[in-house]
Amino acid sequence: MKNDLLKGEEIKLGIKKKLGMGVASAALGIALIGGGTFAYFSDTVTTQNTFAAGTLDLSVNPEAVINIDNIKPGDTMTREFILENNGSLKIANINLVTNYTVNDAANDNVEDFGKHIRVNFLWNWDKESEPIFETTLYELQNMDPDVVKRDLWDPLWAQKGGIEPGQSNELWVQFEFIDNGEEQNAYQGDSLSLEWIFNATQGEGENL
Structure with missing residues (x-):
């Protein structure tokens, strides 16, 4: 009976030993399989990329359109x-x-001096051009810039398509002190200082 018990214990120990060795072998196999992924050929390439923004740079020549x-x-x-x-x-x-701004020398103006200065814009296409847009300085100052763009710039852009880098457009402008056929003595000695601000904008984004 005692011998049978001893044999049973030996059998159990043998089984445990074999199971332990099997688990160890399996773990080793997994490790070998995992480590084996580094045995294949590989290659690496690195790209250097940049994003550089362009510039909008509009200039007017001469800077003072008129001094008179x-x-x-x-x-x-x-x-x-x-x-x-x-x-x-x-x-x-x-x-x-x-x-x-108007400098009313005698402080006797009954109207804004700007209402008496008409502006005729003329594009110089081969030195022959008719006014494409005309208005008084008073109206121009109170006009929405989008309206000015539609009436003044769009006719040119239809011909020229904007201004490419390194290119230029000529614009002729005619100012007229309107003779309204009435007495205008109130404007003697007066002066008007004119500021024009040209704001350039880009077109729509493109698929580059």
């Missing part, structure tokens, strides 16, 4: 100025903002 003294009703003054794109991106649109 001693004008009188009925006078017209024609001047040329050039819009240049010195940036790296195409200028698709330009908004013109008008500001001015």
Whole structure:
């Protein structure tokens, strides 16, 4: 009986030993399989990439479109100025903002002096051009820039398609001191300081 018990214990120990060795072998196999993934060929390449923003750079030549003294009703003054794109991106649109101040010498104006200065914009296509947009300085100052763009710039963009980098557009403008056929003595000695702000904008984004 005692011998049978001893044999039973030996059998159990043998089984446990074999199970332990099997588990160890299985773990070793898994480790070998996992480690084996590093045995294949491999290669690596690295790319260096950049994003650089372009520039919008609009300039006006000359910077002072007009400086004149001693004008009188009925006078017209024609001047040329050039819009240049010195940036790296195409200028698709330009908004013109008008500001001015009046110096009423005798403090006797019954109307804004700007209502008596008409502006005729003329694009110089081969030196032959009719006004494409005309208004008074008073109206221009109070006009929405989008309306100015539609009436002034769009006719040019239809012909030129904006201003490409390194390119320029000529614009002729004519100022007229309106002779309204009435007494205008109140404007003698008066002056008007005009500021024009040209705001250039890009076009829509592209798939580059």
